[in-house]
Amino acid sequence: xxxxxxxxxxxxxxxxxxxxxxxxxxxxxxxxxxxxxxxxxxxxxxxxxxxxxxxxxxxxxxxxxxxxxxxxxxxxxxxxxxxxxxxxxxxxxxxxxxxxxxxxxxxxxxxxxxxxxxxxxxxxxxxxxxxxxxxxxxxxxxxxxxxxxxxxxxxxxxxxxxxxxxxxxxxxxxxxxxxxxxxxxxxxxxxxxxxxxxxxxxxxxxxxxxxxxxxxxxxxxxxxxxxxxxxxxxxxxxxxxxxxxxxxxxxxxxxxxxxxxxxxxxxxxxxxxxxxxxxxxxxxxxxxxxxxxxxxxxxxxxxxxxxxxxxxxxxxxxxxxxxxxxxxxxxxxxxxxxxxxxxxxxxxxxxxxxxxxxxxxxxxxxxxxxxxxxxxxxxxxxxxxxxxxxxxxxxxxxxxxxxxxxxxxxxxxxxxxxxxxxxxxxxxxxxxxxxxxxxxxxxxxxxxxxxxxxxxxxxxxxxxxxxxxxxxxxxxxxxxxxxxxxxxxxxxxxxxxxxxxxxx
Amino acid sequence: xxxxxxxxxxxxxxxxxxxxxxxxxxxxxxxxxxxxxxxxxxxxxxxxxxxxxxxxxxxxxxxxxxxxxxxxxxxxxxxxxxxxxxxxxxxxxxxxxxxxxxxxxxxxxxxxxxxxxxxxxxxxxxxxxxxxxxxxxxxxxx
Numbered sequence: 001x002x003x004x005x006x007x008x009x010x011x012x013x014x015x016x017x018x019x020x021x022x023x024x025x026x027x028x029x030x031x032x033x034x035x036x037x038x039x040x041x042x043x044x045x046x047x048x049x050x051x052x053x054x055x056x057x058x059x060x061x062x063x064x065x066x067x068x069x070x071x072x073x074x075x076x077x078x079x080x081x082x083x084x085x086x087x088x089x090x091x092x093x094x095x096x097x098x099x100x101x102x103x104x105x106x107x108x109x110x111x112x113x114x115x116x117x118x119x120x121x122x123x124x125x126x127x128x129x130x131x132x133x134x135x136x137x138x139x140x141x142x143x144x145x146x147x148x149x150x151x152x153x154x155x156x157x158x159x160x161x162x163x164x165x166x167x168x169x170x171x172x173x174x175x176x177x178x179x180x181x182x183x184x185x186x187x188x189x190x191x192x193x194x195x196x197x198x199x200x201x202x203x204x205x206x207x208x209x210x211x212x213x214x215x216x217x218x219x220x221x222x223x224x225x226x227x228x229x230x231x232x233x234x235x236x237x238x239x240x241x242x243x244x245x246x247x248x249x250x251x252x253x254x255x256x257x258x259x260x261x262x263x264x265x266x267x268x269x270x271x272x273x274x275x276x277x278x279x280x281x282x283x284x285x286x287x288x289x290x291x292x293x294x295x296x297x298x299x300x301x302x303x304x305x306x307x308x309x310x311x312x313x314x315x316x317x318x319x320x321x322x323x324x325x326x327x328x329x330x331x332x333x334x335x336x337x338x339x340x341x342x343x344x345x346x347x348x349x350x351x352x353x354x355x356x357x358x359x360x361x362x363x364x365x366x367x368x369x370x371x372x373x374x375x376x377x378x379x380x381x382x383x384x385x386x387x388x389x390x391x392x393x394x395x396x397x398x399x400x401x402x403x404x405x406x407x408x409x410x411x412x413x414x415x416x417x418x419x420x421x422x423x424x425x426x427x428x429x430x431x432x433x434x435x436x437x438x439x440x441x442x443x444x445x446x447x448x449x450x451x452x453x454x455x456x457x458x459x460x461x462x463x464x465x466x467x468x469x470x471x472x473x474x475x476x477x478x479x480x481x482x483x484x485x486x487x488x489x490x491x492x493x494x495x496x497x498x499x500x501x502x503x504x
Numbered sequence: 505x506x507x508x509x510x511x512x513x514x515x516x517x518x519x520x521x522x523x524x525x526x527x528x529x530x531x532x533x534x535x536x537x538x539x540x541x542x543x544x545x546x547x548x549x550x551x552x553x554x555x556x557x558x559x560x561x562x563x564x565x566x567x568x569x570x571x572x573x574x575x576x577x578x579x580x581x582x583x584x585x586x587x588x589x590x591x592x593x594x595x596x597x598x599x600x601x602x603x604x605x606x607x608x609x610x611x612x613x614x615x616x617x618x619x620x621x622x623x624x625x626x627x628x629x630x631x632x633x634x635x636x637x638x639x640x641x642x643x644x645x646x
Contacts, residue, residue: 005598012585020578062597 003049004058004071006042007081007120010035015113022106029096032109036092039116040085047078055486057126065126065487066190072126074483075473076326080123080253083330084246086455087337088116090448091245094341095238097444098348108148115141115242122250126487128179128186128262131254132172135218139165142247146235157230164227168217175210182207188262189487192480196265208263208270212255212277219251221311222281225304229288232303233296233353237344240296244303245337249329252307256314256325261480267317274315279406282308286416294353295343298424299336302379305413306332312410313394316401322474323467324393330459330466331386335378338452342372345441345449346428355424360433367446369429371453376425378456380418386459386466509559517559524552535623536601542623546630554638562642573639576632584625587618 014035021028050056055074059065073081092112099108118138125131143165147158180186182203183194198204217224232243255274259267285305292298306328313325345368350358362369374385381387391414398407459466476482528548534540556565591600601619608614 002592002595005592009585009588009592009598012581016578016581016585020575020582022574059597061591061599061601 002056002058003042003046004056004073004124005060006046007039007085008071008117008124010039010042011113011117011120014039015110015117018113019107019110022110028109032113033089033092033096035113036085036089036116039120040082040089043078043082043085043120046073047082049073050075050078055483057486066185066187069130070126070187070189070487071124072188072483072487073124075476076253076256077123079326079469079473080249080329081120083333084119084123084249085116087245087333088112088119088242090451091238091241091337091341094241094344094445094448095236097442097446098236098238098344107144111141111144111148112239112242114138115145115247119246119250123253126188128188128191128258129176132169132176135172135250135254136169138247138250139169139218142239142243145239146231146243148236148239151234153230154234157227157234161227161231164217164224168214168224171210172214175207175214178203178207178210187487188257189484191262192264192484195263198265201266201269204263205266205269208259208266209273211258211263212270212274215251215254215258216277217251219248219255219307219311220281220304221251221277221307222284222304225281225284228304229297229300232300233294237296237340237347240299241337241340244300244340245333248303248307249310249333252310252314252325252329255311256322256477259314260317260477261483264480271315271317274311275403275406278308278311278315279409280308281305281311282410282413284308286413286420289420290416292420293355295347295355295358295424295428296340296353298355298420299339299343302417302421303332303336305417306336306379308413309391309394309410312406313397316394316397317478318397318401319471319474319478320393320400321397322477323470324390324397326470326473327386327393327467328390330470331378331390331456334452334456334459335375335385335387338371338449338456339375339379341445341449341452342368342375343428345445346372348441348445349439351439355427358428359431360429362429363433365429365441368441368449369425371449372425372429374453374456376421380421381414382418384460384463385456386463389463389467509561513559517555521552521556524548524555528552532623532627533620536617536619542626543630545623546627546634549627549631550634550638553635557638557642566639566642569635573632573635576628576635578632580625580628580630580632582625583628584622587621587625590618 014032017031017035018028021031046056050073055072058071060069060071095108115138118134118141121134122131122138125134143158143162146161147154176186182198183191185191185194195204213224220228232240235243259270282305285301285308289298289301289305292301310325310328313321313328345365346358346361347353349361349364352358378385378387381391391410395407395410398410528545531540531548532542532545535542535545553565553569588599592598599622601617603615603617606614606616
């Protein structure tokens with residue numbers, strides 16, 4: 001039994017079961033929760049296996065690489081799959097409380113698990129065309145989930161989101177076609193050697209830039225970011241947490257995977273473009289967030305800004321920069337999911353998303369107020385939370401690579417982050433009570449927020465081991481020989497061999 | 505309400521329906537190693553039903569067609585997923601397919617690939633989605 005496809009298949013199986021149970025709401029919720037727990041357990045098992053025995057390969061249908069499609073789990077994809085499934089579990093738990101009081105509509109749970117299947121698939125696939133397919137799976141599910149509820153604002157947001165991402169997908173397909181035309185293979189382990197031997201690096205660079213534009217769209221990088229504030233703010237709150245916490249990271253992962261592995265030969269040439277995009281993204285997101293009064297829009301703009309930081313670290317591609325980017329991905333996935341879910345309590349209680357109309361909610365929601373503060377400290381990068389060390393690592397890496405202007409910009413934007421997030425906390429939870437809030441927050445919505453705050457505290461307490469782990473991940477990303485060897489090496493050439501060694 | 509349909513259209517639509525369904529079945533059976541397959545067979549089935557919608561109208565077709573085509577999609581997906589599991593459990597890769605030779609009376613030696621189960625799943629999935637789409641579009645809500 002090979003564990004690599006397990007997260008994908010368990011998500012798919014849960015989605016199928018949920019759509020079969022679409023008339024029985026209670027049973028559907030239980031199956032959905034249990035399925036997501038099983039997926040998390042499988043992801044944990046897979047990560048452990050990768051840690052003990054190195055990258056794991058699954059040869060689909062027995063067609064050996066580079067001809068068949070492979071699924072590959074290395075430390076990077078394994079960690080991200082585990083992180084995504086934990087955030088998904090908690091968002092799903094939140095949704096049971098969130099959806100209870102709203103009009104019960106069919107389709108939420110199946111779509112949620114199809115989304116999860118797409119995310120896991122995009123992380124685990126070792127084939128560029130397969131990456132396209134899984135991106136389509138996750139995008140299609142996310143279009144429907146953003147529009148879930150069917151209000152006018154949601155449909156408008158979905159229209160923007162879907163239109164821009166359909167254009168992005170078309171460019172994606174063109175880039176895949178160009179890549180195949182040039183290299184004659186789409187296997188991620190087979191491509192680096194073929195591309196390094198290409199006659200003209202200019203064409204390879206052009207294809208890489210196409211991919212950067214495509215994944216920049218998915219990761220909300222400037223100038224392709226403008227769909228995000230609408231989509232992430234009008235989606236149902238648990239979906240906002242998934243979109244901001246996990247989904248945009250898939251874009252960053254794809255840039256990292258393609259830049260670090262497939263296009264390693266021209267990666268340095270694309271660096272100025274990526275760093276420029278990242279810096280502008282960081283500034284545009286922070287300035288946008290400063291101007292918001294709607295709490296969910298503020299958090300959405302903040303996500304754009306944080307993606308800028310992540311892409312800075314990814315673009316640098318130095319050990320320090322990568323470690324910072326990876327720590328920031330972890331920090332932002334937990335922290336932003338926490339902020340969205342906690343903001344959902346406030347919106348639920350006050351019945352409005354306008355922060356200046358809330359005020360004084362600390363009396364009614366003391367726990368939420370404390371959890372929101374933890375999220376604020378994490379995202380704003382206040383020591384000792386991991387956000388601080390992530391941003392510090394990125395700053396140091398920028399200085400070491402000779403980009404003092406970018407470093408100054410990053411430091412300034414960290415201050416802006418602190419300003420808008422603290423102001424939001426103050427507006428929502430302090431001051432005089434402007435509105436008599438009567439809505440109690442159900443336990444299903446409270447538990448995930450508490451768990452996320454605890455997880456952040458746990459990461460903070462064990463920052464040493466986490467940092468060592470991420471250093472190892474960054475080292476594996478920078479030297480993909482093990483990845484290539486496991487996929488193309490003799491031991492996996494014959495069908496059935498799994499490359500797992502003793503772990504089988 | 506009577507739809508303004510010509511006798512030519514109704515006769516032809518009625519006559520070719522069985523042939524279209526048979527063609528769809530043929531595409532499904534041919535799938536795993538000749539042109540065809542679950543997807544195109546499902547599309548052919550839906551196209552055959554679409555013709556009936558066009559000629560006879562929504563109300564009449566719906567009276568004859570069983571409801572609940574959304575259940576087909578879940579069944580189809582489950583079949584497609586299930587067809588991949590044996591390969592996974594035997595360590596030969598998800599979706600691994602085997603070819604089995606059967607000796608049947610009258611037909612003699614028959615080759616059958618387990619990939620057919622996957623094709624059948626896709627067929628049910630596409631048919632379910634297509635029929636649901638037709639029903640929703642045909643509903644004609646304001």
